[in-house]
Amino acid sequence: MQTWTIDGREVPVVTANTVVVGTGSAGFCAADRLWELGQDDVVMVADKVNAGSSRNAGSDKQTYYKLTLSGGDGDSVHEMAQTLFSGGAMDGDNALAEAALSARGFLRLCDLGVPFPQNRFGEFIGYKTDHDPRRRATSVGPYTSRSMVEQLEKKVHRNGTRIFDECRVVDVVVRDGEVVGLLVLRTDVPHDGALSPWLLFRCTNLVYATGGPAGMYATRVFPHGQWGASGAAYRAGVHGKNLTEWQFGLASTHPRWNVSGTYMQVIPRFVSTDADGNDEREFLTEAIDDYGRLLSMVFLKGYQWPFDIRKARDGSSLIDLLVYRETVLRGRRVFLDFRRNPVRDELDASALSPEAHDYLERAGVLFGTPIERLRAMNEPAYQFYLGKNPYVDLEQQMLEVDVCAQHNNGGLVVDAWWQSNVAGFFPVGEAGGAHGVYRPGGAALNSGQVGATRAAQLVAARRTQAPSDEATFAAAAGPVLAAAAGLVRRASARAAGGTPDNTGELLTAVQVLMSEKAGPVRSAASIREALEQVHTWLCAYDDTVSADASSRRSVNRTFLVRDILTSAYVYLSAMADYVAHGGRSRGSVLYTDADGTLPLVGHGDASDDELDLPDVFRFALDGGALDEEVQEAAWVPPGATPDAAWSAVEPRSPDDPAGTPVFRWRARRPIPEDDDFFENVWREFREHGNIH
Ligand SMILES: Cc1cc2nc3c(=O)[nH]c(=O)nc-3n(C[C@H](O)[C@H](O)[C@H](O)COP(=O)(O)OP(=O)(O)OC[C@H]3O[C@@H](n4cnc5c(N)ncnc54)[C@H](O)[C@@H]3O)c2cc1C
Incomplete structure (x- = not known):
């Protein structure tokens, strides 16, 4: 050094x-x-x-x-x-x-x-x-x-x-x-x-x-x-x-851990409460009235993880959507309760799908409560939560979960x-x-x-x-260093002048906004709303951020928050561009579509009805329509002009202090068909190491 x-x-x-x-x-x-x-x-x-x-x-x-x-x-x-x-x-x-x-x-x-x-x-x-x-x-x-x-x-x-x-x-x-x-x-x-x-x-x-x-x-x-x-x-x-x-999926939030595999296969009870932990109720039954179907869907979540929109219409992803409805749309909390069986006191194994029945029978756990099944099938999965911070004893306590970014x-x-x-x-x-x-x-x-x-x-x-x-290095690094030092100087002058440190508040605000508007369920409107908010924060950042220079944490967060805001700005713009390009629901994301359909009740026949669910869950699958294309994103700094091949999803002035995210769609690169004749590959390897 x-x-x-x-x-x-x-x-x-x-x-x-x-x-x-x-x-x-x-x-x-x-x-x-x-x-x-x-x-x-x-x-x-x-x-x-x-x-x-x-x-x-x-x-x-x-x-x-x-x-x-x-x-x-x-x-x-x-x-x-x-x-x-x-x-x-x-x-x-x-x-x-x-x-x-x-x-x-x-x-x-x-x-x-x-x-x-x-x-x-x-x-x-x-x-x-x-x-x-x-x-x-x-x-x-x-x-x-x-x-x-x-x-x-x-x-x-x-x-x-x-x-x-x-x-x-x-x-x-x-x-x-x-x-x-x-x-x-x-x-x-x-x-x-x-x-x-x-x-x-x-x-x-x-x-x-x-x-x-x-x-x-x-x-x-x-x-x-x-x-x-x-x-x-x-x-x-x-x-x-x-x-x-x-990718999003069901996970415990305190401590953070995926509740895939055995945690679902033993079929715990899903309950929700109000923000204070009162008004407990089993909410899956509201949408899934068939007892056997409810059990089998929870079981399937064990290996149908993460949330897959292709399984939302008549498959296990309905569980993720129902959890999302409780936490995001209704502001409630969701827990897994391993102490009691879903819906009925006793598990009625005869109602299980053949797949779930066969699996649990082979595992020798067609009995008792979810926690008894969990400990019989996978004791380390029970012990795991005993050793975490915060500690959760699934024998005694419920486990809080949500549909989490993974x-x-x-x-x-x-x-x-x-x-x-x-x-x-x-x-x-x-x-x-x-x-x-x-x-x-x-x-x-x-x-x-x-x-x-x-x-x-x-x-x-x-x-x-x-x-x-x-x-050369000093010439390139100088302006970068000067800009970073300037940001801290202004932020700390603001703090010294009495403006309270706002880095923590802004960090939480952007995270909550992203989860609410741009998580596993998004719409053109929710993306736009979040984008406008993040753009406003980013434009004002240099002139509003306040951080106490004597606090290492505050100065650290000045850059952390800027990084997250920049990323969120580019990501939200990418989501808006995806929708503008005709992108529909795929992967681990539901894009609300007023012309789409809702998940089905699940009679299993052609006359199946749509469930009575909020319209934000109305979607149409992309069906692989954009599989051959790749969306690329770039961030153009204030004062610069993007290349003609790129376009912005939102018209921004070239001097916009937040810069401008721009996009292009290209055909994906195919799987290469390379020479597979040994003598040729060997010669090229000797001459060039085949690193080119
Ligand atoms: C709950 C969960 C379960 C998963 N299960 C699977 C699975 O079963 N199979 C699978 O293939 N994948 C799984 N994944 C994904 C996989 O674990 C990750 O993609 C992978 O571990 C990422 O490795 P990485 O080395 O790229 O990054 P990480 O392991 O995340 O390391 C990032 C490093 O960068 C540092 N860093 C981060 N930000 C900054 C910064 N601003 N400045 C300086 N340093 C920084 C961090 O300190 C860390 O050292 C899972 C992920 C999660 C969250």
């Missing part, structure tokens, strides 16, 4: 070939792969090394998706690529690479000590996950991704890679369409002390593994402390892709090597947008390993040049 004078300030500068931002499963994988491939001039940086989804999130059986490595079932790289591609709006080169490198990424984790189960002969027996025609899924248990992080982290420590903790991303430094560095705020250093709270990284490559922009939603199962840093990327000119494609399938654009449109900037893991509309469960963790490996391969082979020289 050297101290330079930039823009009249003494600032520490770290120089490295590659900076990896984020210490989740994708970031650690990238850092380790770079080291293994001979590029050891690498440093890592994170806001909190122990934060992030990989280390802190999971589910009943957290899944990893890979090529079949057991048994007699046929499988092939091409077939797996097809499975991924068939999710719609996914680029074919990413699908092919994710299939081709899946075994390599997976076996690497095994070798590093992640205990993926294998039989006596070394076969990695798999199971079938959602959107999976084979049995490609595997799991270590509830904490698959945590185990991955822990083993990768140990390896990165053994490599001796330096990690800078407590550094919030402020801005990415770009010059002439190429990344040259990163500005971070040191959140462990007081802003008004002797040490510089700023730290600059000067680099040739930035691997951006900052995870999903989770801070955007209030109702989320992303773990505490996972915020994301996508706003900084948009501000730096990195494009986005498939941003509308969030994963963003879209993200920052990536090419076949996970490089974005900005040279040297590689979004990997959930920050990148490699997925399409649907993806098999477990594909996110595979994608993180594959993207990180591909980025490392390209960097180690093709981007070994030294970072920009001192003068």
Whole structure:
């Protein structure tokens, strides 16, 4: 670390070939792969090394998706690529690479000590996950991704890679369409002390593994402390892709955890209460009057997770919508009660669908209460909530749940090597947008390993040049630093002048707004309403934000909130553009459509009636209409003009202080048909390493 004078300030500068931002499963994988491939001039940086989804999130059986490595079932790289591609709006080169490198990424984790189960002969027996025609899924248990992080982290420590903790991303430094560095705020250093709270990284490559922009939603199962840093990327000119494609699903909110798998298969009672916990009632029966159908739908939610709009008309996604009606539309709270059976005191197993009956019978749990079934079937799932903060004893207490944001399938654009449109900037893991509309469960963790490996391969082979020289770097970083310092100066002057700190209030307000207007149920009107509000906040931000300079937390939040507002602005504009492009309900989102239909009562015949539900639940499926297209997003800063190929969904003045999000739709890239004749591939590999 050297101290330079930039823009009249003494600032520490770290120089490295590659900076990896984020210490989740994708970031650690990238850092380790770079080291293994001979590029050891690498440093890592994170806001909190122990934060992030990989280390802190999971589910009943957290899944990893890979090529079949057991048994007699046929499988092939091409077939797996097809499975991924068939999710719609996914680029074919990413699908092919994710299939081709899946075994390599997976076996690497095994070798590093992640205990993926294998039989006596070394076969990695798999199971079938959602959107999976084979049995490609595997799991270590509830904490698959945590185990991955822990083993990768140990390896990165053994490599001796330096990690800078407590550094919030402020801005990415770009010059002439190429990344040259990163500005971070040191959140462990007081802003008004002797040490510089700023730290600059000067680099040739930035691997951006900052995870999903989770801070955007209030109702989320992303773990505490996972915020994301996508706003900084948009501000730096990195494009986005498939941003509308969030996944939502039923999860407990205190503590945050997916209630998939056994938690649903044992068929708990769903109850809602008013805000104070009074007026308890079982609400599913209001819409589902057939007892057996109610039981079977709850059972199915165990493996039909997350919310899938294709199962809303006559399937298990009705449960998510009914929960949403209670929490969002009626302002009530929803709980799972494992102490009592739904509707009747005794479980009447004869009413169950054959599928549910057969499963529970084979598991030997066609008896008792949900908690008795849970403990018989999966004792660790019961114990899990005893060990969490807050602690919940499902024998004694109900568990609060909601339909929560869980994963963003879209993200920052990536090419076949996970490089974005900005040279040297590689979004990997959930920050990148490699997925399409649907993806098999477990594909996110595979994608993180594959993207990180591909980025490392390209960097180690093709981007070994030294970072920009001192003068060039200082010229690029100076204005970025000056703008950040100016924002804090004005915010703290306001606080000193008596304006109360408003960063916390604004953070909550944007999150609540996003969950209410742009969550699993959205309409053109609700999106527009939220967009107008976020635009107003963002325009006024520089002139209204107030933060006490003596509070590290306040200064930290000044940049956090700006990042979230920027992301929300781009995302809401993407949703508005999607609707304007003719987009309808797909994936994990219902777009209200006055000409659409409501979920059905469920008589199971052609004369079935629509349920008496609010009109916001009226929808029409997109039916794969936009599967061959990809929506790309860009943020144009104030004063700049967008390229003619892009269009804005809202007309904005070029000087709009919030900048202008612009969009284009392109055909997705097909799955490449590459030369498969060995001698040719070998020659090219010898001559070029096949990294191009
Ligand atoms: C409840 C739940 C269950 C899931 N289950 C599955 C599953 O079964 N299978 C599957 O494939 N996927 C699953 N996922 C998704 C998967 O866990 C994530 O997509 C994946 O772990 C993301 O890894 P990552 O390395 O990209 O990011 P993360 O692990 O989220 O790491 C992000 C890193 O960036 C840092 N960071 C974030 N913001 C900033 C900032 N502003 N400044 C500096 N640093 C920052 C964080 O501290 C962290 O180090 C699940 C997710 C959740 C929430």
